[in-house]
Amino acid sequence: MDLKIAGKTALVTGSTAGIGYAIAKTLAENGARVVLNGRTQTSVDKAVAKLSERVPANLIQGVIADLSNAEGVANLLKQCPDVDILVNNLGIFDPVPFENIDDAAWFKFFEVNVMSGVRLSRHYLPKMIARNSGRVVFISSESGICPPAEMVHYGMTKSAQLSVSRGLAEVTAGTAVTVNSVLPGPTKTEGAVDFFQSLATAQGISMEEAERKFFAEARPTSLLKRFIQPDEVANMVAYICSPLSAATNGAALHVDGGVVRSIV
Numbered sequence: 644m645d646l647k648i649a650g651k652t653a654l655v656t657g658s659t660a661g662i663g664y665a666i667a668k669t670l671a672e673n674g675a676r677v678v679l680n681g682r683t684q685t686s687v688d689k690a691v692a693k694l695s696e697r698v699p700a701n702l703i704q705g706v707i708a709d710l711s712n713a714e715g716v717a718n719l720l721k722q723c724p725d726v727d728i729l730v731n732n733l734g735i736f737d738p739v740p741f742e743n744i745d746d747a748a749w750f751k752f753f754e755v756n757v758m759s760g761v762r763l764s765r766h767y768l769p770k771m772i773a774r775n776s777g778r779v780v781f782i783s784s785e786s787g788i789c790p791p792a793e794m795v796h797y798g799m800t801k802s803a804q805l806s807v808s809r810g811l812a813e814v815t816a817g818t819a820v821t822v823n824s825v826l827p828g829p830t831k832t833e834g835a836v837d838f839f840q841s842l843a844t845a846q847g848i849s850m851e852e853a854e855r856k857f858f859a860e861a862r863p864t865s866l867l868k869r870f871i872q873p874d875e876v877a878n879m880v881a882y883i884c885s886p887l888s889a890a891t892n893g894a895a896l897h898v899d900g901g902v903v904r905s906i907v
Contacts, residue, residue: 649674828899866901
């Protein structure tokens, strides 16, 4: 299927690994020029080199910027003043008991997971509306609908993203610009693998057993009963970034393996 995004410029935040990298890779494989973003020279260089093995180098730009603060966002915007597609993927998570989450952690999570996308959208969305063309996608989570007890602050930020995304979609009414959210479920990213490997080691069980226990006890509503692959999320995002998805706007699209037990 031709997604008709060849020649478009796409910024994917937090895209040196995991879901972000998979999204950037899928967009580039469909002909888009992608801007890979990370906080360090090493991580960005590594991601650019890795992606260059799959797509022409002229389709890749690496931008080093810490989007956890306004200064970092301003730095990125100087290097990348306009885009056709914005994927607000940057996010952090950390399982912590609620009583141990201090004020600093609450503010940090909101700044990184929510405000990075708010600041970038505030810059790019008016430009898209002015030319009547563009896509904004927020990578939220099933945790935005089913907040997890083990990381309440994370769930809060993912719910906030859903609200911001829908509100921005209202701003696009009558235009050819869309704003949508994608809600992945538990996904097999590098960070998740490291976390579950350490959990398995601490419990003296295999990684496979740790995964089975997680879906039996922590995510029992999952219909997939396994971790989602980053490419499976990226495929949905690529479609939403395409002109083919013109009638989908203001939506919260689930790629959660059925974790959310709802038909709406």
